Amino acid sequence: MAAVAVHQFAPCITCHAWSPDHSMIALCPNNNEVHIYRSSQDKWERVHVLQKHDQIVSGIDWSPRSNRIVTASHDRNSYVWNREGPEWVPTLVILRLNRAALCVQWSPRENKFAVGSGAKTVCICYYEQDNNWWVSKLIRKRHDSSVTSVAWHPNNILLATTSTDGKCRVFSTFIKGVDTRDSKAGSSSDSKFGEQIIQLDLSFSWAFGVKWSPSGNTLAYVGHNSMIYFVDDVGPSPLAQNVAFRDLPLRDVLFVSEKMVIGVGFDCNPMVFGADERGIWSFVRFLGERKSSFSGSKYGSQFSEAFGKFYGQSKTGVSNDGIDPSRSRGGIHENCINCIVSLGEEGSSRTLRFSTSGLDGRVVIWALENQEDLSEYL
Amino acid sequence: MAGKEEFVEADNAEAIITRIEHKSRKIESLLKLFKPVEALKTALEGSPPKTRDERCKSANWIVVHRAIMAIKDVDGMFSTLDPEYYDILMKYLYRGLSTGDRPTCDQCLRIHEKLTEKAGLGCILRALADTVNTV
Numbered sequence A: 001m002a003a004v005a006v007h008q009f010a011p012c013i014t015c016h017a018w019s020p021d022h023s024m025i026a027l028c029p030n031n032n033e034v035h036i037y038r039s040s041q042d043k044w045e046r047v048h049v050l051q052k053h054d055q056i057v058s059g060i061d062w063s064p065r066s067n068r069i070v071t072a073s074h075d076r077n078s079y080v081w082n083r084e085g086p087e088w089v090p091t092l093v094i095l096r097l098n099r100a101a102l103c104v105q106w107s108p109r110e111n112k113f114a115v116g117s118g119a120k121t122v123c124i125c126y127y128e129q130d131n132n133w134w135v136s137k138l139i140r141k142r143h144d145s146s147v148t149s150v151a152w153h154p155n156n157i158l159l160a161t162t163s164t165d166g167k168c169r170v171f172s173t174f175i176k177g178v179d180t181r182d183s184k185a186g187s188s189s190d191s192k193f194g195e196q197i198i199q200l201d202l203s204f205s206w207a208f209g210v211k212w213s214p215s216g217n218t219l220a221y222v223g224h225n226s227m228i229y230f231v232d233d234v235g236p237s238p239l240a241q242n243v244a245f246r247d248l249p250l251r252d253v254l255f256v257s258e259k260m261v262i263g264v265g266f267d268c269n270p271m272v273f274g275a276d277e278r279g280i281w282s283f284v285r286f287l288g289e290r291k292s293s294f295s296g297s298k299y300g301s302q303f304s305e306a307f308g309k310f311y312g313q314s315k316t317g318v319s320n321d322g323i324d325p326s327r328s329r330g331g332i333h334e335n336c337i338n339c340i341v342s343l344g345e346e347g348s349s350r351t352l353r354f355s356t357s358g359l360d361g362r363v364v365i366w367a368l369e370n371q372e373d374l375s376e377y378l
Numbered sequence B: 001m002a003g004k005e006e007f008v009e010a011d012n013a014e015a016i017i018t019r020i021e022h023k024s025r026k027i028e029s030l031l032k033l034f035k036p037v038e039a040l041k042t043a044l045e046g047s048p049p050k051t052r053d054e055r056c057k058s059a060n061w062i063v064v065h066r067a068i069m070a071i072k073d074v075d076g077m078f079s080t081l082d083p084e085y086y087d088i089l090m091k092y093l094y095r096g097l098s099t100g101d102r103p104t105c106d107q108c109l110r111i112h113e114k115l116t117e118k119a120g121l122g123c124i125l126r127a128l129a130d131t132v133n134t135v
Helices: A296-310 A372-377 B002-032 B036-044 B054-069 B074-080 B083-099 B102-119 B121-129
Strands: A003-008 A015-018 A024-028 A033-040 A043-051 A057-062 A069-073 A078-084 A087-093 A101-106 A112-117 A122-128 A133-139 A147-152 A158-163 A168-172 A196-200 A207-212 A218-223 A227-232 A239-244 A250-257 A260-265 A271-275 A281-286 A337-342 A353-358 A362-367
Touching (some): A015 A057, A015 A353, A024 A043, A024 A057, A033 A057, A043 A087, A069 A101, A078 A112, A101 A147, A112 A147, A112 A158, A122 A158, A158 A218, A168 A218, A207 A250, A227 A260, A227 A271, A250 A337, A260 A337, A271 A372, A281 A372, B002 B054, B036 B054, B036 B074, B054 B102, B074 B102, B083 B102
Parallel strands (some): A057 A101, A147 A207
Antiparallel strands (some): A003 A362, A069 A078, A101 A112, A112 A122, A158 A168, A158 A207, A168 A196, A218 A227, A227 A239, A260 A271, A271 A281, A337 A353, A353 A362
């Protein structure tokens, strides 16, 4: 069984993040608060409640080395929380947004963080030592619609964003005084802030969940039309692969190694995608157990009712109003999974554990150690 | 991008319609030879890509409709139809279902059930989510 632990924290979870030692989890239970739970001997106790936002907290990230939490909310604000003694002390970050903040992520060196928003902008925030506050620089151009997801390249400068206009873009976020120009590196260090490196126009529908591979060589993002896109050699001439799959769309992805990606979404079951020796990506299998896949029985009855409507008959006795009592498909998660977080070592090239949280309020921890058929991808 | 497309179309609309007429003749001959699956493949191939011109789309739809209605053995059809055609077939099935015409809808529903079993819900999603390449 790939799922090693299942915890029910709330009726619904928007997003979650783990503490550096993975002993505490910060999550938003679909309201304006962030709850932090600590695990002690198999039980979870709530140790902190961070209450500052006025509306739902849409993104949480916990930096592993500096132990800071950044939260972003639909109230157009973002707070950086620092641990001072037993308390978490918030610092407001003025993002200068006029629409909700949708996603947030710390950069690999933790000196910046990026916030994607519904205002068609991305805010890059960095700490100004002199004034003792966080400054936000906006990337205003280019996006035609809400920015749904952001991901940092390991070099701390390139940022990939996905948007509901269906495009994935990579920008440079070089900030003088915060980033250092790498004398030996290539073009990424020569770009100025907000410059668009590449725009990927692969999807005709909303794009979500972008992530870089551990080396930064490959980019993966999903479209709302049940497709996942893999892009190698991100630069002037990228190599893109569109992988269409059978089931419902994904919402988020995670690279567990250079050649394996886990996608999570409306099927309530993580999907494994792997690349073979030639670098061609394809769907491998589902990670969790599946309830019997769409066999004839459930479908047949829906279609016979449709036929019945056509021929003007009313189906008596069969209550088939389309809402099955067993709505759960994957068995472990009962509703859409919308967040997947790695539980591995910071900056390592392969992760064997990750956690998922969803609209059912559960956090499930998955382990890949015992999945022999997937070991070739790790 | 939209501007460029319109420009390309004004030139090519006539060419596309001529191509569709050729296809239509080929399909009629295939149907006479009792090869409905081949007819369907021919009809689906080269569906006008990124054309905003409704005439081209309607002309192609008529041809595809003819091929769809000629299919009697749905299971047999899927054993010979390549998966690359699934997405475009699904789009045409939804166009058929939107006509409301009883025999067309019957046939489309029949094929839809089997196609969903074969191609999964992702196929339906792709047909619905793609508002750029409509049929």
